[in-house]
Amino acid sequence: MAERFVTRGFGGRPRSAVGLAARIPPGQHLVTDFPVLSAGPTPRIDLATWELALSGLVRAPVKWSWPEFLALPAEEFTKDISCVTTWTKLDTRWRGVSVDTLLEHVELAPNALGLVAECHGGYTTNLLLSDAVNGQAFVAYEYDGKPLPPDHGGPARLVVPHLYFWKSAKWLRALRVVDRDRPGFWESNGYHIRGDPWKEERYSGD
Amino acid sequence: MNTLQWQIATITKITPETAKVKSFTLSLPGWIKHRAGQHYDLRLTAPDGYRAQRSYSIASAPERTGEIDLTIERVEDGEVSTFLHQVVVPGDRVEVRGPIGGYFVWDATTSGGPVLLVAGGSGVVPMMSMLRHRAAVGAKVPVRLLYSSRTYDDVIYREELASLATGGVEIFHTLTRSQPAGWTGYARRIDDTMLAEVSRPFGASALTFICGPTPLVESAATSLERASLRADRIKTERFGPTGT
Numbered sequence: 009m010a011e012r013f014v015t016r017g018f019g020g021r022p023r024s025a026v027g028l029a030a031r032i033p034p035g036q037h038l039v040t041d042f043p044v045l046s047a048g049p050t051p052r053i054d055l056a057t058w059e060l061a062l063s064g065l066v067r068a069p070v071k072w073s074w075p076e077f078l079a080l081p082a083e084e085f086t087k088d089i090s091c092v093t094t095w096t097k098l099d100t101r102w103r104g105v106s107v108d109t110l111l112e113h114v115e116l117a118p119n120a121l122g123l124v125a126e127c128h129g130g131y132t133t134n135l136l137l138s139d140a141v142n143g144q145a146f147v148a149y150e151y152d153g154k155p156l157p158p159d160h161g162g163p164a165r166l167v168v169p170h171l172y173f174w175k176s177a178k179w180l181r182a183l184r185v186v187d188r189d190r191p192g193f194w195e196s197n198g199y200h201i202r203g204d205p206w207k208e209e210r211y212s213g214d
Numbered sequence: 215m216n217t218l219q220w221q222i223a224t225i226t227k228i229t230p231e232t233a234k235v236k237s238f239t240l241s242l243p244g245w246i247k248h249r250a251g252q253h254y255d256l257r258l259t260a261p262d263g264y265r266a267q268r269s270y271s272i273a274s275a276p277e278r279t280g281e282i283d284l285t286i287e288r289v290e291d292g293e294v295s296t297f298l299h300q301v302v303v304p305g306d307r308v309e310v311r312g313p314i315g316g317y318f319v320w321d322a323t324t325s326g327g328p329v330l331l332v333a334g335g336s337g338v339v340p341m342m343s344m345l346r347h348r349a350a351v352g353a354k355v356p357v358r359l360l361y362s363s364r365t366y367d368d369v370i371y372r373e374e375l376a377s378l379a380t381g382g383v384e385i386f387h388t389l390t391r392s393q394p395a396g397w398t399g400y401a402r403r404i405d406d407t408m409l410a411e412v413s414r415p416f417g418a419s420a421l422t423f424i425c426g427p428t429p430l431v432e433s434a435a436t437s438l439e440r441a442s443l444r445a446d447r448i449k450t451e452r453f454g455p456t457g458t
Contacts, residue, residue, distance in 0.1 A: 013259055013307075013309055015306075015307075015309070016307070018258040018259065018260050018301070020258070020264040020293065021293055081219075108255075108269075112316075116317055119445065138428060
């Protein structure tokens with residue numbers, strides 16, 4: 009039923025009319041390809057053993073197998089993304105499961121403050137829950153209508169489009185709920201703890 | 215019907231609460247009894263498929279069947295809230311899913327108390343569901359609400375709150391920006407002293423709910439912990455600047 013429903017009178021924010029320049033954060037430039045940047049080699053992950061865990065400061069941790077994950081309510085996302093290496097790509101199309109939907113399956117502890125994304129290959133990145141909820145982040149498994157390729161983080165990656173793209177951790181295997189905002193991999197290596205492109209929070213100290 | 219499944223609700227009534235806040239009554243074909251404090255997701259779809267979605271707290275009591283009230287503040291440049299305030303009329307339909315949220319909830323018959331509620335602005339909405347729920351089931355649990363608004367005219371549910379302040383419910387207002395002549399309530403931002411005064415009769419074991427803008431929630435939660443309220447009894451819900 010949801011597929012064909014249109015809200016009477018709703019046009020949404022102007023899409024085509026918006027000047028492109030207004031969508032490019034300071035210090036960024038527009039690209040039309042999709043550069044690949046990773047901290048290490050691309051892991052090859054077997055879907056038969058793939059799991060996504062939601063763990064840490066929750067009452068009962070949850071794990072999804074690949075079929076279980078695909079059965080979760082998924083959404084289409086069209087988002088602008090910005091990499092700290094200064095490229096910005098507009099209107100990237102993803103399909104995935106919002107972090108909100110994942111969090112509906114657990115009860116957060118009162119001291120829950122952030123998430124650590126844990127990835128195959130050992131990469132981690134930190135996020136405040138306030139940067140992850142309310143439709144701001146999702147776990148994507150399709151890009152541009154096709155399964156997410158391994159070099160772009162497949163089978164599934166975190167996508168946090170409003171922050172620099174290193175927060176959008178590739179090859180996601182777990183989201184761990186934590187009580188403090190401890191730096192992850194890049195954040196321990198000179199990059200900003202939060203990484204808002206509109207504030208140019210590129211490096212620690214920015 | 216499950217709570218993550220979208221359904222088409224019909225807006226049957228729109229009630230202005232303040233200049234910037236309206237309550238929308240939604241009739242739900244797949245109504246599910248909520249718990250006070252939960253929210254619904256609401257989404258709008260344009261003819262080209264473009265969608266915008268937000269979460270809104272339920273204001274009505276769980277005991278009301280078949281429909282819910284969502285109380286929504288019009289946010290500056292808010293894509294969804296502005297549409298709801300300016301375009302929607304009774305009879306219009308919107309997609310919603312819910313009730314959602316299993317943590318920031320209170321059940322008057324099982325959750326216990328006493329209950330301390332701390333709200334800023336439209337953060338009072340889930341508290342209203344709790345107070346209406348308490349009244350609907352005739353619970354006797356003592357409840358104190360400390361509610362921060364900018365001005366007298368910005369106080370949401372002002373008259374109903376006054377009428378609910380009986381039989382163990384006490385309401386404390388603070389107006390941070392301006393106060394009418396003869397105002398006897400608090401007249402500053404919520405601070406340690408204010409929280410200590412309001413929470414003191416309940417002692418350290420009060421079950422506490424804090425909802426509002428992130429800075430208010432952070433400072434109130436920290437302050438109450440300092441006042442040695444048990445951290446595991448403090449539940450918070452934040453409205454970030456992105457929650458428009």
